[in-house]
Amino acid sequence: MQAWVLACVADPGGSEARGERPPKVWEEIVPWWDDKRAALRRAFDAGPDTPAQMLFPFYEANLGAWARRQAHEVAIHRVDVELAGRQEATTFDTAFAADGVDEALSMIIHRRGTDWSAVGASGTVLVHAEDARRLWSLTLAPGQPPALAAPAEPDVTLSGGADAVYKRLWRRPADVSITGDAELLDPLETP
Template sequence: MERSRLLECLADDYLRLRTVAGRDLAAPVPSCPDWTTADLVRHVAEVYLHKAMTMRAAAFPDPWPPEHLAAEEPVDLLDRAYGELIDEFARRSDGDATPTWHKPDQTVRFWIRRMAQESVIHRIDAELALEVQVAPVPDDLAVDGIDEVLKLFVDYGTHAWPGEFTTALGAAKGRTLAVRVTDGRAWLVRTDPDAVTVTDAAPSALSEADALVRGAPAPVLRWLWARESVPTADAQPPVTVEGDEEALREFRSVLVASTQ
């Protein structure tokens, strides 16, 4: 996705999060156990500020978060943090150097993409908490988010920090799982005891996978992040999940370890 498009999505989802969560800061967030919407808003604000300060200082701030942030009201803190984040992005080009947790990509663009994806998932959290209709996730943002969670959180994460996935991958046997977006991209996921490998795949090459997850972009993104709406008895599931149950359980276990 282009920089301008990512920033547009980031702006939309920051505003949606602010608007929805601001209606009731005491509401519990079902997708983030033990959090209220106030905790959710404060978390996003602290993430924004952390990235702004990282770019400004060319180093990760430590310790984090500063104690004085607790004195600010959550929505006020979110507004200030978003302003500082956007200001730092505006001062820099995509290729400018900055520390990130992804060693192959130490550029500002990494954080622009990451903050856009962080924001869409957490505004969905707010919508689920307030039990309001989840606003549409644009297809381009959803497909980019699927690619990010599979390749960065799952593939890179299991290779970079293998000790965090010992339980999830302890019984892995080289099973494969396909993730396919309706009329669009597809990914092949292979789980081995030491790590998970994710590759782009042609839809025609997925027939041999042990399991399959497929659907429109937004529902698949939400499924990967466990941000699905509560199903109703007469509703058709928006994501089709089929195949080897062990492969599916193993993949879900890796997702949980990768994204929490």
């Protein structure tokens, strides 16, 4: 992923960045990855408004958007590593986790490449990150992607601390409260 982002930074006006492929020799992979990680950190020093090719049309084409996307990508995979090692998963800061919830609900979920024609869910979902004091209301209609909407009487509510809601939306174990028709949460799971 870091090599892909670096290619997007190197060619901000391009349309199909391809990052350098990792080496095939196992002993060379970690040093290669360390080099890409360091190069990406240096690239981010250019500032958030620096143009960068963005292959997701719903994000701004700049380093700030890539920094946000990378932060949440790495955070969720960190949880995966911790859980695979049978460790307790990291608890994320409330503001960071709430931003991850917002990214999932406002960008990732309803704009992913899903064929929504097969989704028959209908109703209103309320997502509440209690400690962040943030609410997201989504309307589900058959054959349509979930749409952010003005708060309405929900058919299901997903609530808990921002960290728990963030992890639940990314299909990781989390201590959340679900009230109502839990099946309506299925279309909201991240890819």
